[in-house]
Amino acid sequence: MEFLNGTEPVHDLTYNDVFMVPSRSSVTSRLDVDLSTSDGTGTTLPLVVANMTAVAGRRMAETVARRGGIAVLPQDIPLPQVRATIGAVKDSHPLYETPITIEPGAPVAQLLSVMSKRAHQAAVVVEDGSPVGIVLESDTEGVDRFSSVRDVMQPPRVVLEEGVEPRAAFDLLEETRAGMAPVVVAGRLAGVLTRTGIVRSGIYTPALDATGRLRVGAAVGINGDVAGRASELLDAGADVLVVDTAHGHQDKMIDVLPAVVRARDEHEAATGVRVAVAAGNVVSRTGTLELVEAGADIVKVGVGPGAMCTTRMMTGVGRPQFSAVLECSDAAREVGAHVWADGGVKYPRDVALALAAGAGSVMVGSWFAGTLESPGDLIRDADGRLYKESFGMASARAVRHRTREMSAFDRARAALFEEGISSGRMFVDPARPGVEDLVDQIVSGVRSAFTYAGARTIGEFHTRAVVGLQGAAGYDEGRPRHTSW
Numbered sequence: 001m002e003f004l005n006g007t008e009p010v011h012d013l014t015y016n017d018v019f020m021v022p023s024r025s026s027v028t029s030r031l032d033v034d035l036s037t038s039d040g041t042g043t044t045l046p047l048v049v050a051n052m053t054a055v056a057g058r059r060m061a062e063t064v065a066r067r068g069g070i071a072v073l074p075q076d077i078p079l080p081q082v083r084a085t086i087g088a089v090k091d092s093h094p095l096y097e098t099p100i101t102i103e104p105g106a107p108v109a110q111l112l113s114v115m116s117k118r119a120h121q122a123a124v125v126v127e128d129g130s131p132v133g134i135v136l137e138s139d140t141e142g143v144d145r146f147s148s149v150r151d152v153m154q155p156p157r158v159v160l161e162e163g164v165e166p167r168a169a170f171d172l173l174e175e176t177r178a179g180m181a182p183v184v185v186a187g188r189l190a191g192v193l194t195r196t197g198i199v200r201s202g203i204y205t206p207a208l209d210a211t212g213r214l215r216v217g218a219a220v221g222i223n224g225d226v227a228g229r230a231s232e233l234l235d236a237g238a239d240v241l242v243v244d245t246a247h248g249h250q251d252k253m254i255d256v257l258p259a260v261v262r263a264r265d266e267h268e269a270a271t272g273v274r275v276a277v278a279a280g281n282v283v284s285r286t287g288t289l290e291l292v293e294a295g296a297d298i299v300k301v302g303v304g305p306g307a308m309c310t311t312r313m314m315t316g317v318g319r320p321q322f323s324a325v326l327e328c329s330d331a332a333r334e335v336g337a338h339v340w341a342d343g344g345v346k347y348p349r350d351v352a353l354a355l356a357a358g359a360g361s362v363m364v365g366s367w368f369a370g371t372l373e374s375p376g377d378l379i380r381d382a383d384g385r386l387y388k389e390s391f392g393m394a395s396a397r398a399v400r401h402r403t404r405e406m407s408a409f410d411r412a413r414a415a416l417f418e419e420g421i422s423s424g425r426m427f428v429d430p431a432r433p434g435v436e437d438l439v440d441q442i443v444s445g446v447r448s449a450f451t452y453a454g455a456r457t458i459g460e461f462h463t464r465a466v467v468g469l470q471g472a473a474g475y476d477e478g479r480p481r482h483t484s485w
């Protein structure tokens, strides 16, 4: 990346402080851009879902991996639950969406409680493993909640066989005006396909492990038996390990990281599978180099930009994220490592700018909390807008949860240090309720940014991006105006 006309910034920069100028391009189509990463995570999109309890659960992990990204399960989740979640992600179909299923005899009330969990917002009625009906959200309107699903379901208009040619499946759905179709293997339900899902499967490549199953990562903190938990996570099938703490450039991190790397190496020796280790968070060149020296393959960068994060207001500590990513990526590149730009991403442009600054991937938290696939419940506010709650991993709420096994005294002491908000509202965009809708938006923005820079790959984008500096008026000029002024 170079600054426009050789400008030297005199202060550190946020994403809003910068813009990119187009360069002559030989990339003639946005579809010629390849967004695969080279950080060892096996992702085909540079998107990582942040290890936050309100964001990264089973549905999020599976849905994002199917399109080429990866989610990191939070460190606060008990191991048996992490195992179950990784297992569920690995068991889900790499191509077909996981349906909401219900038995014909179940009450409609039960169906309504799960209907909003998936973006296709329809359920497959299953009897003895086979799809016998479909219920759309509209079928349940005005229906007695105690009536049974059997009374509201319709027979599936189309049932597809596994391996069906995508274009043929699309045409069948189009002809029959079916919103979605169950896909079966020997008559048993394997997943569902929607028209949008079919189009997506032609554009995206799932992030798959060596055995063809969807990838998912898991995080570990720096306290307790860190190497032990890391081994358990590897054993459970985690495809990337994230050693995560607020202040990543501290002795405890430098002490535990080599033990995690040893656990990873032992796992590699036993299985032949090498799992990348990410560690953070830092925002300086030295922090980056020292984490890489301690064994990190990937350094997670960002202190204070997160939407749920109050660190900068509480402590004055942090660093504007564009500059942090730029400096840390330069340092990481010198030693053959990679950076994840973590936090503060609110628009597709921020992802593009993080990649321009040199990030290998970009971590997104709160923005994805406001989707149907995040773990929280859908809530309606007084104006009828749907939202989900998000909260910071250093908020009182998360600390209470993380310290649940400590003594009352230690819990009270831990509760003093609060650096995150406990109840953010992330509104679900009615036009883009699913995380895949946001991924579509991000990826189309990023592909377009690459062609403006004349880059076909993330590596080329790092080299070719030309970045200029702007003030608040420059940023404001770029915003759309939805009403007259």
Ligand SMILES: NC(=O)C1=CN([C@@H]2O[C@H](COP(=O)(O)OP(=O)(O)OC[C@H]3O[C@@H](n4cnc5c(N)ncnc54)[C@H](OP(=O)(O)O)[C@@H]3O)[C@@H](O)[C@H]2O)C=CC1
Binding pocket: 051, 221, 222, 223, 244, 245, 246, 247, 250, 281, 302, 303, 304, 305, 306, 309, 311, 343, 392, 393, 394, 417, 419
């Ligand atoms: N990217 C960011 O800006 C931030 C991210 N977070 C996220 O919150 C989650 C919880 O992280 P964390 O609070 O580190 O909790 P952890 O449970 O991981 O523990 C942090 C450890 O580091 C010690 N420590 C020393 N200095 C600090 C410091 N300034 N802030 C926090 N801990 C410190 C703590 O000791 P002691 O408690 O005795 O001080 C404790 O042993 C993580 O997911 C993290 O990524 C949190 C804050 C900032």
Ligand SMILES: Nc1nc2c(ncn2[C@@H]2O[C@H](COP(=O)(O)O)[C@@H](O)[C@H]2O)c(=O)[nH]1
Binding pocket: 050, 051, 052, 281, 302, 304, 305, 306, 307, 308, 309, 310, 311, 342, 343, 344, 345, 363, 364, 365, 366, 367, 391, 392, 393, 394, 395, 419, 420, 421
């Ligand atoms: N200072 C804090 N930072 C936090 C907290 N919880 C999460 N985080 C960081 O934010 C990113 C995600 O950023 P977002 O803007 O996409 O939401 C996450 O990966 C953490 O690094 C917190 O409580 N305090």
Ligand SMILES: [K+]
Binding pocket: 304, 305, 306, 307, 308, 309, 310
């Ligand atoms: K913030």
